[in-house]
Amino acid sequence: MKKPLFVKYVLPFFQWYALMIFFAIAIDYILHHFQLVFVGRYLGLIGTLTICTSFAYSLRKRKIIESGSPKKLLALHEYLAWIGSIMLLVHAGIHFNAVLPWLAILMLLIAVASGLVGKFLLKRANELLKERRQALTSSGISFVEVDKKLFFDSITVDLMKKWRVVHLPITLLLGLLTLMHIITILMFSK
Numbered sequence: 001m002k003k004p005l006f007v008k009y010v011l012p013f014f015q016w017y018a019l020m021i022f023f024a025i026a027i028d029y030i031l032h033h034f035q036l037v038f039v040g041r042y043l044g045l046i047g048t049l050t051i052c053t054s055f056a057y058s059l060r061k062r063k064i065i066e067s068g069s070p071k072k073l074l075a076l077h078e079y080l081a082w083i084g085s086i087m088l089l090v091h092a093g094i095h096f097n098a099v100l101p102w103l104a105i106l107m108l109l110i111a112v113a114s115g116l117v118g119k120f121l122l123k124r125a126n127e128l129l130k131e132r133r134q135a136l137t138s139s140g141i142s143f144v145e146v147d148k149k150l151f152f153d154s155i156t157v158d159l160m161k162k163w164r165v166v167h168l169p170i171t172l173l174l175g176l177l178t179l180m181h182i183i184t185i186l187m188f189s190k
């Protein structure tokens with residue numbers, strides 16, 4: 001029996017997102033419980049460097065670097081960005097004393113969500129479209145009829161592929177806000 005679409009495609013997206021937030025809250029709680037709150041300050045730097053390391057995939061994709069398997073670098077990008085995001089969420093903690101860091105965290109949450117859309121929803125939609133195309137083709141329907149039957153599904157998948165148009169500017173805005181946060185910390189730290 002086939003799994004419902006929600007379970008197969010949407011639930012993993014929400015699970016990874018919720019797991020990221022859960023880990024951030026749990027780590028923050030543990031640090032507070034053991035009076036190690038100062039560790040959160042250093043997680044900001046480590047998390048930022050972890051996320052920056054994850055951009056090796058983007059550099060490879062744009063042929064700025066030549067080494068590395070794009071598939072392996074994509075997996076590395078996904079996991080390093082996710083882990084770095086947890087560190088940054090712990091670093092941010094629950095502090096209401098500055099707007100700039102909160103804007104950066106908001107952009108971080110949106111960037112992670114848009115990245116997970118690409119990881120789970122787009123990948124699954126491509127698989128589903130391919131399966132449907134193969135099933136219709138193997139049933140003896142002509143290629144023209146298959147294309148007609150899958151017209152709206154194909155358009156939907158093509159529109160979903162445009163998620164990078166959203167993911168990239170959000171990531172750039174996150175980088176800009178992060179840079180502004182770092183500069184203001186360096187300018188106003190004692």
